[in-house]
Amino acid sequence: LHENNNNCCSFEDYKLTTDWLLNRTNLRPKVAVICGSGLGLLADAVSNKVSFRYQDIPNFPVSTVPGHEGCLVFGTVDETPCVFMQGRVHLYEGYSLCQVTFPIRMFKLMGVESVIVTNAAGGICPDFKVGDIMVIKDHINLPGFAGEHPLCGPNDERFGIRFPCMSDAYSKQMRRLAVDVGTDLGCSNFIREGVYCMVSGPNFETIAEARMLLVLGCDAVGMSTVPEVTVAKHCGLRVLGLSLITNKVSVDYSREEKVNYEEVLQISKMRAEVLQKIVTQLISRLQQQSINTH
Ligand SMILES: O=P(O)(O)O[C@H]1O[C@H](CO)[C@@H](O)[C@H]1O
Ligand code: HPA
Known part of the structure; x- marks a missing residue:
């Protein structure tokens, strides 16, 4: 698992980790949250x-940045069996995209059906404010344009097809549900929809880069999520993405403010409670919807 390429994890690696975990809990999660x-x-x-703890799970990549606790939490939300990843790993930490997306295929083997992916992101769209929650409707895989793509390499048909469709990566039904839940919880004035762009990081954007992202149609930018969503869509998982806008990305040379990670974490902590309410309500309603449709 330590080679830096996209095929460093075999089917057996995912299976071993899945079995290791399932042997230690009776829960069989249907929803995973990152x-x-x-x-x-x-x-x-x-x-x-x-x-x-991630470090105790065989093959599991260990988070190295503050704000990512590195704990895999199984439990129930209003009767729905769930698994939460408290923290993820990123490309800029030195992990391959195979390692970055390792948990997704493990979730698939566990029987998870839906994944809710959350992130902290910089707001590119001029209308966005710090503290807004953006329901991701689409993404731009900027590292993917340069060949840094989690599905490069031999395709394992047990997970999905060689050329997956990505135009519907974010479930329309889940997006609608997220907006409805946000509205019912009185959050409609800060719930947005938009396009997330992944950059590799770890530096925040230059002003010229930010201007380019704006022209490309990005509403928010971050250094994660896209590889996870791509692999989740490839293996047939239903995906919802939520970005918390923790800072405005400057597209103006006269602006003096400078983004820093402390500010990102401060805003995340400030908004985590409301995001928690949205996510738990969403999981409960997903469960109700699936009961009603079966
Ligand atoms: O996407 P998450 O993991 O929320 O983290 C975001 O916050 C960090 C930078 O502030 C980057 O890692 C960026 O991707
Ligand atoms: O402005 C940003 N750029 C990239 N990633 C981020 N994650 C939080 N804010 C940002």
Whole structure:
């Protein structure tokens, strides 16, 4: 798992980790949630908690940045069995995209059906404010344009097809549900929809880069999510993406403010509680919808 290429994980690696975990909990999660920077609190809403530290799970990549606790939490949200990742790993930490997306295929093998991916992101869209929550409707895989793509390399048909469709990566039904839940919780004035762009990081954008992203049609920018969503869509998982806008990305040379990670974490912590309410409500309603449709 330590080679830096996109095929460093075999089917057997995913299977071994899945079995290791399933042998240690009776829970069989249907929903997986990935908590972005400073958003680990999302997992605090679960009952009947069973937690594992990433470093104790075989093959599991270990988070190295603050704001990513590195704990895998199994539990129930209003009867729905769930698994929460308190923290993720990123390309800029030196992990391959195979390692970055390792948990997604493991979730698939566990029987997870839906993934809720969250992140902290910079706002590119001039209308966005710090603290807004953006329901991701689409993404731009900028590293993918340069060949840094989690599906490069031999395709394992047990997970999905060689040329997956990505125009519907973010489930329309889940997006609608997220907006409805946000509205019902009184958050409609800061719920947005938009396009997320992944950059590799770790530096924040230059002003020229930010201007380019604006022209390209990006509403928010971050250093994660896209590889996870791509691999999730490839293996047939239903995906919802939520970006918390933690800072405005400057497209103006006269602006003096400078973004820093402390500010990102501060805003995440400030908004984590409301995001937690949205995510838990969403999971409950997903469950109701699936009961009603079966
Ligand atoms: O996307 P998450 O993991 O929330 O983290 C975001 O916050 C960090 C930078 O502020 C980057 O890692 C960026 O991707
Ligand atoms: O402005 C940003 N750029 C990239 N990633 C980020 N994550 C939080 N804010 C940002």
